[in-house]
Amino acid sequence: MKLATLNNQTPDGQLVAVSADGKHFLPVDGPVTNLLAALEDWPSVQPSLTKAFDRLASGEGQTLVASDCAAPMPRSWQWLDGSAFSTHGDLMQIAFGLDPIDSDRPLMYQGVSDKFFGPTEDVTLPSTEHGIDFEGEFGVIVDHVPMGTSAEDAMAHIKLIVQINDWSLRAIAPIEMKTGFGWVQAKPACSMAPFAVTPDELGEGWKNGRVCLDLEIDWNGNRFGAANGAAMDFGFHELVAHAALTRDLVAGTIIGSGTVSNPNYAEVGSSCISEVRAIEMIRDKGPATTTFMSFGDNIRMEGRGVDGSSPFGVIDQKVVKA
């Protein structure tokens, strides 16, 4: 199942069922009209969804326009972002001039969840002096997860998979990190690709709680990276269990993978600028040469299905001055 949310002047938008090729949609009938509410009672929404998908499969549906799409979940009660690719983590500490992180546990912080930018919406930020960077990630959305749920049991709570750009401000990040309190100013609102999909929709692209797909990233029209999501040190089910150790996870909680990153970055590229800067620092034994984003820059991100498809659709947006 593929779902999207259309802008309709309400904070949570209008939930719609989307055809497998992402070209057509039908509103989801019934009392639940947005994805956050749907996650609160997922089984009861299934008949309405099934009905809509059956109609789509029989050729019904309206044409989907990318610019009508909000984030599939425009706001949620909780956004917990992991950092499960150790290649990324190792490079970021070099970029930040910090010691390696000594931890055998999943890394995770809580970020702003009351706003996710839609896939083509302009992203407003106050200053390029903050070191504006993108971070290409995958994420999952869970239903209610009781405190203490095991990683094994967490798998069944993963209802949807999404693709995220976790906007990051690199000039602030190491300052906040050094306090041990994590990031507030360094992590403004994220963006989401238009489609949230059920795990089965990815076929062989969903294995061991990992999204085993390339995440193609283009910055101002130039290919920047196509790292694969399979390389997570911890699967999403393990991230969910980590998050749920001492709290119930509210239905609609979004959990991120952290920046997709592969050890063979020389071949596949990277999913954020800061990582490339660290690679330059290592290679050149000197300062990085790639600069962060300028206002007006475009970023495009597209997870690529094993069959060449585009399961999440495309993030394609500009960063502009607030």
Add this chain to the structure above:
Amino acid sequence: MKLATLNNQTPDGQLVAVSADGKHFLPVDGPVTNLLAALEDWPSVQPSLTKAFDRLASGEGQTLVASDCAAPMPRSWQWLDGSAFSTHGDLMQIAFGLDPIDSDRPLMYQGVSDKFFGPTEDVTLPSTEHGIDFEGEFGVIVDHVPMGTSAEDAMAHIKLIVQINDWSLRAIAPIEMKTGFGWVQAKPACSMAPFAVTPDELGEGWKNGRVCLDLEIDWNGNRFGAANGAAMDFGFHELVAHAALTRDLVAGTIIGSGTVSNPNYAEVGSSCISEVRAIEMIRDKGPATTTFMSFGDNIRMEGRGVDGSSPFGVIDQKVVKA
């Protein structure tokens, strides 16, 4: 104005106006029936509130029962907790065995906001091995704060003041701090005292963006501390501006002071166990002797008005095994 939220089997509860002495209430009529929604359109809710308070002042109202009260805001889109008392910060680094934090900026992390325990509700946690601790704080609730708002302008966005117990798990806290990512497992859901009050309600107790009241804390019936909230290194308006540098603050955002702590802790006591343990370590040049909470322990917290009143009401609850 003094507001409370009654449990009514909905996630956001029923907003009620409360008499100045905290003994009587009246439901707030009109389309907005919960505090989170009220913060989204604060001016338009004022007539309904004024009407209810006028009726309360004329002797109307039902008797308020503490156990019927939820947290004044049982859930919100965002909870950002500061650590604005440097005495607390200095002692905590000793308790955690970490170096002093070198920062002249406000310290802040984002915590779980989808659940705030009510003032008399049992607090469920999984294990005493996590080092269960209370943290007595004050907090503010803001309406929508645009990105980039100055500290001066932030003052007008502070609509309500609340009293919070920020439950903390001390065995996990330093492990998470060392990663630089901040706390997830170490910070389960908080509790709130029953009443949210407008700043004017505190009279001389609200000065320079600080709640200048003693926070009386009793653990299992024994006085533990009565530190004063005036000692914040940064006022709440400065914490709001710090949080809003790179994000809009959604209406209903709650911002905490961090654990209330005074330099003369030998006289006034402390607002969390971990601080007392650090004081013991310094005094005895050896290990701390006070242990963390056991299941069944009671914690009582009451901010005390300059006139001896109880503006926020009382947190009085037990911690129990989940």
